[in-house]
Amino acid sequence: MLKNHFVVMVLILVCALSFALFGQEVEPNDAIANATPLTLNVLLDAKLSVADTVDFFSVDVNNTSMYLIGTVTNFTFNAEKVLSMDVVGADGQSVLNSDPSTRYKNFGARLTGWIPPATGIYYVKIWSTKAKLEAVADASYQMRLWYGTPQETAMTREPDNTPAESDAFGEIPTDGTLIYGYLYNVYTEGDTFRTNWNDIDLYKFTVPEAGMQIIGETFTPALQWNQPSWVRDTDTKIYLFDSAGNVTPINNDDKDPWAGDMWDDKAGWFSNSCSRFVSPAVPAAGTYYLGVVSVYNTVAGLDTRKPHESDKNPGGGEYFVSVKVVAAEDPSLVAQALPLNQLKAGSISTADTLDVWGIYAEADKMYSIATVTDMDKFNAKPIIKMSVVDENNVNVLNSDPSSRNDAHGAILRGWVPPKTGVYYVKVWGAPDK
Numbered sequence: 329m330l331k332n333h334f335v336v337m338v339l340i341l342v343c344a345l346s347f348a349l350f351g352q353e354v355e356p357n358d359a360i361a362n363a364t365p366l367t368l369n370v371l372l373d374a375k376l377s378v379a380d381t382v383d384f385f386s387v388d389v390n391n392t393s394m395y396l397i398g399t400v401t402n403f404t405f406n407a408e409k410v411l412s413m414d415v416v417g418a419d420g421q422s423v424l425n426s427d428p429s430t431r432y433k434n435f436g437a438r439l440t441g442w443i444p445p446a447t448g449i450y451y452v453k454i455w456s457t458k459a460k461l462e463a464v465a466d467a468s469y470q471m472r473l474w475y476g477t478p479q480e481t482a483m484t485r486e487p488d489n490t491p492a493e494s495d496a497f498g499e500i501p502t503d504g505t506l507i508y509g510y511l512y513n514v515y516t517e518g519d520t521f522r523t524n525w526n527d528i529d530l531y532k533f534t535v536p537e538a539g540m541q542i543i544g545e546t547f548t549p550a551l552q553w554n555q556p557s558w559v560r561d562t563d564t565k566i567y568l569f570d571s572a573g574n575v576t577p578i579n580n581d582d583k584d585p586w587a588g589d590m591w592d593d594k595a596g597w598f599s600n601s602c603s604r605f606v607s608p609a610v611p612a613a614g615t616y617y618l619g620v621v622s623v624y625n626t627v628a629g630l631d632t633r634k635p636h637e638s639d640k641n642p643g644g645g646e647y648f649v650s651v652k653v654v655a656a657e658d659p660s661l662v663a664q665a666l667p668l669n670q671l672k673a674g675s676i677s678t679a680d681t682l683d684v685w686g687i688y689a690e691a692d693k694m695y696s697i698a699t700v701t702d703m704d705k706f707n708a709k710p711i712i713k714m715s716v717v718d719e720n721n722v723n724v725l726n727s728d729p730s731s732r733n734d735a736h737g738a739i740l741r742g743w744v745p746p747k748t749g750v751y752y753v754k755v756w757g758a759p760d761k
């Protein structure tokens with residue numbers, strides 16, 4: 329018999345290699361005339377203080393491209409309600425339809441999926457007040473002008489707004505492959521600024537057997553301070569449509585954290601721009617569609633929210649989307665999260681012979697994954713078995729890392745994952761001899 333064996337799981341990041349390119353604001357930059365140039369896709373370090381309450385940055389942008397302009401701070405500076413942002417022309421007048429300031433604590437201001445009214449130079453103004461800055465020990469922030477995605481790229485998969493239109497693009501994979509999508513639908517409201525909202529993107533796929541489950545997900549990862557590849561963007565909502573194009577009750581706006589999430593802080597303060605659902609067992613095999621919209625859309629009566637505030641509430645923008653069709657025993661449905669550099673307690677017993685841990689691992693990093701047990705109570709060497717599988721439940725190791733040492737059980741050292749993504753670590757008990 330297997331007794332109740334307590335096991336501690338650990339996933340350790342051994343080393344991380346990353347290189348970043350950074351710029352630096354040039355003071356004084358307190359007016360349009362001496363604005364610091366902001367280069368596309370280069371993070372720029374800047375700072376406000378009681379003695380410096382305004383920074384101007386110049387951006388050279390194209391009216392057929394879509395941009396993200398935003399601030400981000402480290403975790404010690406809560407920029408919400410402190411950093412304000414506007415984009416103005418040479419005359420100092422705002423060209424935005426609403427205020428993109430104070431989005432989230434470590435993001436401060438965020439303008440998403442912005443399409444400039446005309447090609448040319450604009451000025452991004454970041455400012456605060458002396459009173460607010462007095463309360464901040466270090467109001468350092470980083471500034472970004474991101475993407476610059478041309479219209480041709482954003483329209484690659486358009487129109488795909490109805491099932492018939494979507495059919496022209498064929499079916500998407502159902503193995504969780506990430507697809508880069510764009511909510512892009514530029515036009516000028518009759519009485520107001522140019523806006524970018526009310527696109528829906530429908531993705532067709534097949535469920536091979538009744539009883540399988542659909543995992544739909546959008547991914548707008550929030551790589552943060554010092555992360556040059558930040559792609560946090562659109563605030564998405566997803567809907568499942570049936571084969572006739574009728575919307576089903578299955579949808580999701582703000583995802584719940586799950587075992588495969590890549591971020592350390594799963595408290596939810598940025599999972600609110602990603603969406604994820606796990607459907608119940610579907611009643612019928614056949615065609616389905618996943619629909620991606622901005623949560624602020626009014627497409628097809630799905631939602632109704634302030635369409636004239638696309639510069640405040642992200643109406644357009646970029647996202648990743650994936651669909652996975654799984655059987656009921658898929659590891660993703662039972663996995664618990666194993667965050668980096670945290671010990672997690674687990675146990676196996678005769679009644680519970682398998683634990684599945686979900687991890688997010690990056691291909692340019694090296695990890696250790698191990699079990700460890702109380703040496704005085706449990707010799708894990710002959711009992712604890714471990715394997716690592718990918719999102720399709722296929723073993724990714726070249727040999728068995730189990731049965732290494734008495735109190736350790738299984739150790740996988742210096743592991744570099746074959747690709748960046750979600751993996752599942754299975755821990756189970758060997759049969760008694």
Ligand SMILES: [Ca+2]
Pocket residue numbers: 353355374375376380382383
């Ligand atoms: Ca400054």
Ligand SMILES: [Ca+2]
Pocket residue numbers: 355356357358380381382383384
């Ligand atoms: Ca300044």
Ligand SMILES: [Ca+2]
Pocket residue numbers: 482485486509510511512527528529
């Ligand atoms: Ca689109």
Ligand SMILES: [Ca+2]
Pocket residue numbers: 485486487488489527528529530
């Ligand atoms: Ca579309």
